[in-house]
Amino acid sequence: MRGRRRPASAPVDLSVAVGPLRLPNPVIAASGTFGHGAELARVCPPEELGAVTSKSVAVFVSEGNPPLRVTDTSGAGMCNSVGLPGPGVDAWIADDLVDLEAHGARVIASIWGRTVDDYEQAARALAGVGGRVVAVEVNLSCPNVEHHSDVFAHSAESTADAIGPVVAALGATPVFAKLSPNVTDVVPIAQAAIGAGAAGLTLINTVRALTIDATARRARLGAGLGGLSGPPIKPIALRVVREVALALPGVPIIGTGGVSTGEDAAEMLLAGAHAVGVGTATYADPRATLRILAELEQWCARHGVARVRDLTGAMQ
Numbered sequence: 001m002r003g004r005r006r007p008a009s010a011p012v013d014l015s016v017a018v019g020p021l022r023l024p025n026p027v028i029a030a031s032g033t034f035g036h037g038a039e040l041a042r043v044c045p046p047e048e049l050g051a052v053t054s055k056s057v058a059v060f061v062s063e064g065n066p067p068l069r070v071t072d073t074s075g076a077g078m079c080n081s082v083g084l085p086g087p088g089v090d091a092w093i094a095d096d097l098v099d100l101e102a103h104g105a106r107v108i109a110s111i112w113g114r115t116v117d118d119y120e121q122a123a124r125a126l127a128g129v130g131g132r133v134v135a136v137e138v139n140l141s142c143p144n145v146e147h148h149s150d151v152f153a154h155s156a157e158s159t160a161d162a163i164g165p166v167v168a169a170l171g172a173t174p175v176f177a178k179l180s181p182n183v184t185d186v187v188p189i190a191q192a193a194i195g196a197g198a199a200g201l202t203l204i205n206t207v208r209a210l211t212i213d214a215t216a217r218r219a220r221l222g223a224g225l226g227g228l229s230g231p232p233i234k235p236i237a238l239r240v241v242r243e244v245a246l247a248l249p250g251v252p253i254i255g256t257g258g259v260s261t262g263e264d265a266a267e268m269l270l271a272g273a274h275a276v277g278v279g280t281a282t283y284a285d286p287r288a289t290l291r292i293l294a295e296l297e298q299w300c301a302r303h304g305v306a307r308v309r310d311l312t313g314a315m316q
């Protein structure tokens with residue numbers, strides 16, 4: 001017999017387990033979209049979110065790509081070629097991490113590099129901050145960085161090569177591998193990341209794309225190619241999350257890509273995600289993460305879902 005719907009006013013348990021992480025709710029600010037933390041904290045208190053993923057930093061200072069770095073698209077999405085500018089991991093620990101901590105954020109640090117050694121050195125720097133970050137995301141998949149081009153996410157072997165030393169350097173701190181959709185089959189790459197010691201996965205990064213200024217007859221973005229994000233990529237993200245969740249049952253997944261509403265978040269969870277990353281929506285609305293969380297709670301109440309974690313992988 002089908003259970004009765006709960007009253008819309010009944011409380012919803014929003015807490016989730018994302019592998020070793022215990023979060024008060026499943027909405028996570030995606031890497032690179034919550035600023036450095038302090039500036040958005042004034043309008044979107046990060047302690048009210050499940051976690052905040054920092055902008056990816058390397059062991060070295062990075063200048064990023066030439067302008068134009070961001071442009072909208074006719075399909076309501078965004079194409080960017082920011083290129084991962086950053087002050088380096090040591091400066092991030094000294095400044096940005098301190099600011100996020102001051103606002104009560106649960107912080108997921110994000111790192112990138114051009115070589116396996118870059119990743120390992122960045123991880124060793126973060127190993128020194130101990131419990132000040134709840135996890136480290138290893139960005140293997142940025143499609144718009146010169147000499148990087150998500151090369152580490154293009155094969156199972158290269159993914160394992162990058163993840164293994166990071167896991168060893170960080171010890172007890174959980175590692176999440178951020179993987180690219182720009183591959184023929186993400187499943188063996190996901191398997192390699194988990195096999196190398198990753199505690200979970202972030203799926204997906206942006207989709208490689210090109211925008212053209214027809215009048216000028218050139219690419220709109222300064223670096224040429226960029227990464228498409230926002231609502232147009234949600235079906236791709238859902239597909240990747242579902243494929244990996246079916247192939248690797250129980251592996252923690254942070255589903256990211258095109259989530260703009262509470263119902264989008266519910267779809268991501270149903271596909272198999274344990275938490276939901278919100279990125280591009282924040283550019284249009286700095287409080288988008290909190291709005292989406294409220295909408296997800298309302299959606300659960302309307303549909304008789306007592307615990308949001310029960311949605312994970314529950315599609316028919």
